Structure formats: structure tokens, C-alpha cells
Amino acid sequence: MPDIDVFAALANPARRQLLGLLLDSGPLPVQQLAAQFAMSRPSVSEHLKVLKDAGLVGERKAGRQRYYELRPEPLRDLTRWLTPYERFWREKLGNLRTLLDEEGDPASHD
Incomplete structure (x- = not known):
């Protein structure tokens, strides 16, 4: 079980970057990762520690x-957890689209 909440780890833009x-390039050394940021290598290492935890x-x-x-x-695991919420919002947005289409259609006001 992870030591830290995945949501907390993903909340930081540098960690998402x-x-x-790593998704685009595969395994990389910390020096190469740190070269992509305008922060110190120890700061990048701290972000990597949060992701590792x-x-x-x-x-x-x-x-x-x-x-x-x-x-x-x-x-x-996060995707599996979020899937029902995605379906919920997709349905709500579909209903809104239908309502807006009906409001915009002059024939529907008769």
C-alpha cells in the first residue's frame, strides 16, 4: 500500500510533469530529469520521493x-475509481446538450 495519497502526489504540476x-522516455536518471526543470536537483529528488512513496x-x-x-x-486503480464519476458527468452533460438543443430549436417552443 502506498505511503502517500496518489491524489496528493498528483496535485503538484512538477510531479505531473x-x-x-517518464511516460514519454522510459526510465531516466535523476540528472536527466532535473535538467528539465528550473529548480535544484535536490528539489526534483524530493518530488521523485513523493512520487515513489x-x-x-x-x-x-x-x-x-x-x-x-x-x-x-x-x-x-485511480482510473477504475473515477470511471463511475466520468459516466455520471457524461450523462449530465448529454442531458444539458439535449436541453440546450431544444431551447435553440424554435419548433420545440410551440
């Missing part, structure tokens, strides 16, 4: 380098 980089990234050591990789399992 780190996940995007949430189970969203894995870490492996190769020599003196630490490589990080995306771990999608918590995101899959």
Missing part, C-alpha cells in the same frame, strides 16, 4: 546513478 517525462515511480540504482521509471498500477 515528471510522470509525463505514492507508488507512482520506481527507483533502481546502477552504479552511481539512480534511475526512475513510471509505475502505472496506482494510476490504473
Whole structure:
């Protein structure tokens, strides 16, 4: 079980950007990840620690380098949890679209 809430980990834009980089590029060393940000390497490492504690990234050591990789399992769990809410809002928006179409159709006011 993750040590930190996945929502809390995803709340920060820098952490979402780190996940995007790992999704696009695969495993990367912390130096390469840090080069993508206008913040210190220790700050990037702290963001990676939050992601790791949430189970969203894995870490492996190769020599003196630490490589990080995306771990999608918590995101899959989150998607499963969010799916009923997505259906709810899709239905509500569909009903709104129907209502607006009827309001805009002069024939429907007779």
C-alpha cells in the first residue's frame, strides 16, 4: 500500500510533469530529469520521493546513478475509481446538450 495519497502526489504540476517525462522516455536518471526543470536537483529528488512513496515511480540504482521509471498500477486503480464519476458527468452533460438543443430549436417552443 502506498505511503502517500496518489491524489496528493498528483496535485503538484512538477510531479505531473515528471510522470509525463517518464511516460514519454522510459526510465531516466535523476540528472536527466532535473535538467528539465528550473529548480535544484535536490528539489526534483524530493518530488521523485513523493512520487515513489505514492507508488507512482520506481527507483533502481546502477552504479552511481539512480534511475526512475513510471509505475502505472496506482494510476490504473485511480482510473477504475473515477470511471463511475466520468459516466455520471457524461450523462449530465448529454442531458444539458439535449436541453440546450431544444431551447435553440424554435419548433420545440410551440
